[in-house]
Amino acid sequence: MPQARTNPDGSTGAHPSKRESVTVRREWRRMLRHIRPTTMWGLPFRLLIIAVVVGLLTPFVDRGLANVFAPYPDLDSGSVASLLGIISGAMVTLAGLAFTALTTAMSLGITSMSVRLAPLLQSDRVVQWALGSFVATFAYSLLIALSIALGEDSYKPWTGTLAAVAVTLACAVMFFAFVVRVCQLLNSGVLLRQLTRDGWRATRYSPRRFHTDAVAVSQRSVPDGHRVRRQRPDASGDALLAVNTARLLDFEDAWGVTIELVPKVGDPVPVGTLLFRTSIALDPKQVEKLEKAVAFGDMQSAATGPFGAIRTISDIALKALSPAVNDPSRAVQALDQLEVILIRLSPLVAEQERELAGHPEDSVLRDWTRSWEEYVAAAVDEIRQFGTTSVQIQRRLRAFLTALSEVCPPSQQTALSERMAVLDRGTDRWWTDPFDRRLAVVADPEGIGGAELN
Template sequence: MPVWLIPIAYMLISLICAIVLPRLEHALAPSFDLGISVSSALAALSAIASGMMALTGIVFSVAFVMLQFSAITYSPRFATRFARDPLLFHALGIFFATFTYSLAATAWVDREGSGMVPTVSWFIAIMLLSLSLLIFTLLVRRLADLQIGNTLRFVGDRGREVIAETFAAAGTSLAAQTPTGADAAEAPPTQTLRFDGSPHYVDRIDTAALVELARRAGGRIVMDCAVGDMVTGGMVLLRVHGGTAPLPEPALRRAIGFGLERTFEQDPKYPIRMLVDIAIKALSPAINDPTTAVQALDQIEDLLRRLALQGLDVGRVRDAGGTLRLVFPTPDWEDYLSLAFDEIRMFGITSIQVLRRLRAALLGLEELLGEHERATPVRRYLEHIDAAIDHSALDEVDRGAARQEDPQGLGLTR
């Protein structure tokens, strides 16, 4: 269910309860009375109903502060974490329910001059008020997630999840990669599928569905777009090569998920992109916080260590018989290195702390990879950083300090 429907659902349920429960209480237990006076009940219910409006305004204020703070301090892309937070919408829903139920319950106090108070409904309104205050406390507690350590850990955790899911589904690893035989020559394209609509991002590819479609037709599907790409009207999404008959376009379109912005789903690049955004914003002259960049590099190094041990060629998918049925673009090891380090190196070239942490991360990756061919790009990148240090504005003493790798940035020279 879309999160914006949550408050509406709460309000509708509370309206139904406010109509049904007082009627049942009035019909089944008209003499049930705990001695609450009519004036006290009206005052309490009116205070709850009016107070909920003020509390709802406070909740919106807190939500806007969270969104603005995360967008300015970290990255505009990070603001969606709070904009889609279910806790925010559940809080609004409970506040709406409390307001609606309390307001409706006032209609049954001293109904037709009976002097009766709907005691059960009165207690339900009090319980909803208590629940609202508890939810508000949890919402304020969520502000702790804006701390830089929690923010970076959240992005890192999402990155670790998507890496595990992406490569576990493909069943590949660096140690378990097995060479495959030569694939049949790619036949000329027999069908081209183009995007039709307003600009969207590709956020998901249903590989199983595409492989099955290609298998049935005896052909091969080659994607022109990758997860994370923006597609605009008329752009080629995929081409079908070979096959005995054209594939149904509606089925092909359903196998490609589109969204208005990039998501973590099937995209190991995106968490690295967000961590890099946080790091380079921290390195901007307006903020000038290299320690935050170092903390972002801690998470980036962990993600790269996990990627280094994976078989990254997951963009060639075969059917059960071993025939290549689907090809789509995926980043290679050098793409990941460039995404993770290029911009941080460029913006952090005057920060000794950042340069030392960069070298420590690269040396750690080189040690992890050993004699594997992926260690060669890492060594080249180390040489690139050393050359950048040599041509930087740092003096000779600072250049020597910057060449000393340090996992803390500035902490222990090893």
């Protein structure tokens, strides 16, 4: 039998079934894991623990094999100890070289491209495997050498020696992979393409699936309610990325409370600022549960989706256009990838607009969803403003907007035509020489060359 309860409006009724299904809860956890920054020490530390455990167990394996396959092949323990010492020293040196190369690459990348390069290097799996394998091999070889020093004279570490040699050879391959990977991430073209891929990969974790019944938590007003402020800092960031509305409504049913979500999706919510208003006071455990029903992160990270990828790529373009760097060709590369993202986004945003047009909660969901105008503005406006002194950027922007206008539906043309008009109005103001004006008005996908003057 359903239990009677007092609703937030004072009426009584049956306790409804839970809205947050097991599937929704599982998808929510997957999204949280995805947007959480990958720590640099997690994988290397696990590899180190595995190496220590294996290093402690290997002597027992050797002794067991010696009993099974007696007589066990002879082996000079002194020579093996020397070999393991060489391996341990080489691995420490290799780890130091890798760390030095990594920090140098971060410094150069941040200076010449963007601060966004540092998280990419930190979270890259090849980099983590390389550092972890070097340190783990050092620890393993050290433990095997220690087992030889502490063991009896009859101890023959065949298994430990062969394993140490094998992982050392693997580390040599990993070192090459590490060098190649760092060089790739310092290549602006490769880096920009990876950011584009990361942004599209993040669409699998779109928060839109959790925003059912959005009007129920956003268009309420509890002006005199109890204020619930954000309590816990989050390493992912402070921007409100997603709201588990089903969980919030379940809390309302269970606690007999009305919950008002104060910020909109996309707003920054630092610790200590207002997050909810509730019709009754909540205890600390309930407040903690409320905070777990929303997700925070870095809105300008490619891990959050195409908009984050656009912002990251735009940052790289702006860095390239700064007087300190002055590399418009890299900004053109950035525009190449921004064009790819917007062309792929166009049908998705158009479909989203059609869905919202007939949705009873369209006014709320529009506030929680990026519009086509926002995507175009994030991709174009700052680069257009910073690139007013570069003919290369002007030509590439014209080709950019022209290509988009050819594939976008009529509902998306206004955002493009307005920016093309800005370029037209600025031509006489930015370029005083007639020849420069002729160059600037040509739509050229390469920025310079490859297009005839009209």
